Amino acid sequence: MSDSTALDRNNGKVALRAALFALGMLALAFASVPLYRIFCQVTGFGGTTQVANEAPGAVAGEIGVRFDANISRDLPWNFEPAATVRIAPGARTTVNYTAESYTSLPTKGTATFNVTPVQAGQYFSKIECFCFTEQELAPGEKVEMPINFFVDPAILTDPETAHIDEITLSYTFFPVEN
Numbered sequence: 001m002s003d004s005t006a007l008d009r010n011n012g013k014v015a016l017r018a019a020l021f022a023l024g025m026l027a028l029a030f031a032s033v034p035l036y037r038i039f040c041q042v043t044g045f046g047g048t049t050q051v052a053n054e055a056p057g058a059v060a061g062e063i064g065v066r067f068d069a070n071i072s073r074d075l076p077w078n079f080e081p082a083a084t085v086r087i088a089p090g091a092r093t094t095v096n097y098t099a100e101s102y103t104s105l106p107t108k109g110t111a112t113f114n115v116t117p118v119q120a121g122q123y124f125s126k127i128e129c130f131c132f133t134e135q136e137l138a139p140g141e142k143v144e145m146p147i148n149f150f151v152d153p154a155i156l157t158d159p160e161t162a163h164i165d166e167i168t169l170s171y172t173f174f175p176v177e178n
Contacts, residue, residue: 054127064084065084070171071172077109080098090153092127099145108137112174117167129147131171
């Protein structure tokens with residue numbers, strides 16, 4: 001076998017490996033958003049809340065939950081938070097945000113959310129929430145948007161969160177393009 005043939009074979013192997021590496025990186029780029037979302041939901045990273053089917057039941061103690069409402073300037077709605085509540089950890093709680101459309105056309109919005117302090121995200125669980133789906137408002141329509149949630153009682157015994165007296169749940173609505 002000549003040196004030229006061996007060199008061509010080695011160059012072909014390097015080219016194949018580089019192409020496979022590039023395809024792997026491209027696949028990882030597409031998978032990174034869903035993987036990051038799953039990571040945040042499992043760990044509560046960055047104030048990501050949890051989703052649950054039911055509350056475990058109230059335990060002794062009390063924690064405040066404050067609500068925040070924000071809206072993109074591109075969405076012609078008024079969005080108001082619920083009043084601050086003090087709840088027993090583990091108790092199922094329902095509050096209502098309100099939204100009102102200020103346009104003459106139907107509009108859709110979707111809400112992003114987070115919890116602060118971020119360490120509390122893993123203990124804040126939503127049972128039902130308007131943030132799970134797109135919301136559509138008719139012209140001039142005003143609606144209540146409920147959220148059913150609980151704060152896991154484990155927040156009281158975790159050394160990272162035992163000092164937390166109040167959690168803030170914040171939503172920001174953005175327009176959904178048709």
